[in-house]
Amino acid sequence: MRWTRPWRVSVRQNSRYFFSGRISLKVEDFIGDEKLFSIIYHRDSDGLTSAVLMKKYLESLGRRVFLVKPNDAPGIGVTDRLLRSVEGLLVIVDIGVDQTDVPERFDGKILVIDHHIPSRNLNSERILHINPRLEGDDVYRPASYLIWKMFRERVDSEWVAGVGVYGDYGVGNCKDLMDEIAKKYPDILVEKRYDQVAMRESLLAVLSDMIEASRAIGGLRGLNRAFEEFYRANSPSELLRSRLVLYLDKYRGELERLEQDFRENxxxxxxxxxxxxxxxxxxxxxxxxxxxxxxxxxxxxxxxxxxxxxxxxxxxxxxxxxxxxxxxxxxxxxxxxxxxxxxxxxxxxxxxxxxxxxxxxxxxxxxxxx
Missing domain, CATH: 3.10.310.40 (Diaminopimelate Epimerase; Chain A, domain 1)
Incomplete structure (x- = not known):
């Protein structure tokens, strides 16, 4: 297999460099002429929306995405069974894979886009590890924001990134994204769009809850359904009429029951x-x-x-x-x-x-x- 040249990360680089157009060029250089990709994402709203954005980005380059699946083991774990199903270059989003042995168990090329506190730098000839924290930037920004920021010229899905950012408590640190959403979809925000607590009353929060409900009620199958609904949706309103609403109703009822039990026990x-x-x-x-x-x-x-x-x-x-x-x-x-x-x-x-x-x-x- 022909490798593209390795990308060496300098931990001294700042966020201005990270969010410049050069970083997206580094990604394109790393994936080279690969035609086939598989995506594994963390099973929450930030992970799922990151996967949606990543698939759309790769398809905008004319590449084929063979598989998109949530991680299937406890926490951030990935089973051997899922790794064996991977075809082509593996893209892992919103998973601190540096804290696992996945890089050792999978011997192909890996693109990692993450925002968790890293335990090691995985960058090598076959792994491109993108995480602002590796570069001295400790500002909290969810993975969906990072992907939107890097590839926004090719992927016009601000509201999808916003769902992930809200779900991962990032609206206050992603003001430029919230401003873009306000221009196109003001109805899904509230007036205090940089305030995580105030945003709890927004339709953006409802969309995030739909993903959490799909995972909580439907498990991995529910997440797969949620991914397809978010990937196909051209606007937020389409999701408010989708089958995911059924998951949401059960989810809210169970949370109410548990809250009462928490108060007592x-x-x-x-x-x-x-x-x-x-x-x-x-x-x-x-x-x-x-x-x-x-x-x-x-x-x-x-x-x-x-x-x-x-x-x-x-x-x-x-x-x-x-x-x-x-x-x-x-x-x-x-x-x-x-x-x-x-x-x-x-x-x-x-x-x-x-x-x-x-x-x-x-x-x-x-x-x-x-």
Missing amino acids: SEYFPNANAYVYMIESRYNLSSSFSTMISEKIPDSVVLILKKNRVLQVNARCQSGRVNVAELMRELTEGIGSGGGHERAAGAHVPRRHVEEFLNRLREKLETFQG
Whole structure:
């Protein structure tokens, strides 16, 4: 196989360089004359909309996208089965794949576009790793924004990127995107379009909830349906008349039930101003529920736990008082995996280590010194 020349990243480069037109040229140089692509995305609204934008971008270059799938293992994991189904150059969006062994298990070319705190720089002759944080830019910008910003001359889908940005808590740091949406689709925003809390009342938030509902209620099949609906839609109004509304109704009803149970059964740790709640639901609502609750008590640490094949933990602290990504990494050291963003993070702990994790968690919260 013929490789294009490697792209060497300088971690000293600033965001002005990153968002210049040169970065999109680097992507085109890296993909070279590849004709076939597969896309794997993180299973949330930022990941799905990033995949929609990426597919449209590749097709604008006359390339064929063979496969578009959400990651299919806990957290940010990708199974060997999914990797074996990949054809052509693999594009991974909104997944901190540097925290996994995917680069070692997949020996083809990989384009990674991500915004999570990186644990290593993957750039090499066969991997192009795009993440502003590698270049000293710590401003929080979701992956959907990065893709829109890099390829906006070819992909005219501001509102799609906006759905991902809202879903990943990025409206305040992506003002230029919100301004573009306001010009074309003012009805899906509110007056305070840079305010994440105010935007909760917008139609853009409803569209983001549709994706979360599709994942929570319909699982991977629901996400595949949501991807197709968003990919085909020419305007936001088309989605408001789609089958995704059925997922949304069930989703909202279950969240209301869980909120009442949280008020009655969550455990409060006053030293840390933290709430711990073991969720019980037939649906995969932990991430969405943790976000919803944390919006209402932004200075509190909210920890939502769910027992499946592994213990799944969703951690939030919307005010940023506690860096929950660091908290998750600390509590899972040697017994699981954890990380994410400063205000929203997660962890997975194998069953054999659950008791140790819970002991660590209780000790940390009871003796917390902030």
